Amino acid sequence: MRILTVLLAAALAIAAAAPVRADVRYLAYDAADRVTQAMTRGLTLEVERGLFGAVRLNGLYSTTSRGSARLERGGPDGVRRALEPGTDESDVYAISQEGDGRGLSRALCPGADAAWLVAGRVRAPRPLTMHAVGRWADGTFRQCVTLNYAWRGEWATAPTPSPVE
Secondary structure, rough: OOOHHHHHHHHHHHHHHHHHHOOOEEEEEOOOOOOHHOOEEEEEEEEOOOOOOOOEEEEEEEEEOOOOEEEEOOOOOOHHHOOOOOOOOOEEEEEOOOOOHHHHHHHHHHOOOOEEEEEEEOOOOOOOOEEEEEOOOOOOOEEEEEEEEEEEEEEEEOOOOOOOO
């Protein structure tokens, strides 16, 4: 009887958690100042929202042209230390060097060997601030540019087609 109760409780817990699965959304932003507009007119972020509301950026797409870059969460501690004191943003994302990522890194941090984006918590419909930080050949980290974006909207995505059997 005890085992049946435990199994029933486990089944109910799994069924209740089913609607809380992670999902992917595409959030669009427009440049909010001249510096940001000089770098990008706007961007769309591929955002994965986790089970308990945690957000992770997976990709960045230029809204007005054909550029995109994959983002990978994490980076060295020197990235955060390069930011100005009092900066609220703290989520570090490495810009993948594949595809357009190399060009994005060079545009954000000219002369750097590698670049990261530091963002705050991404929430619709709030503005977004991101900081580009680069690492130079001598190993020093420097903040390159601060990008400010205004909320534009969320893209509706097409349903995934079912596999043909």
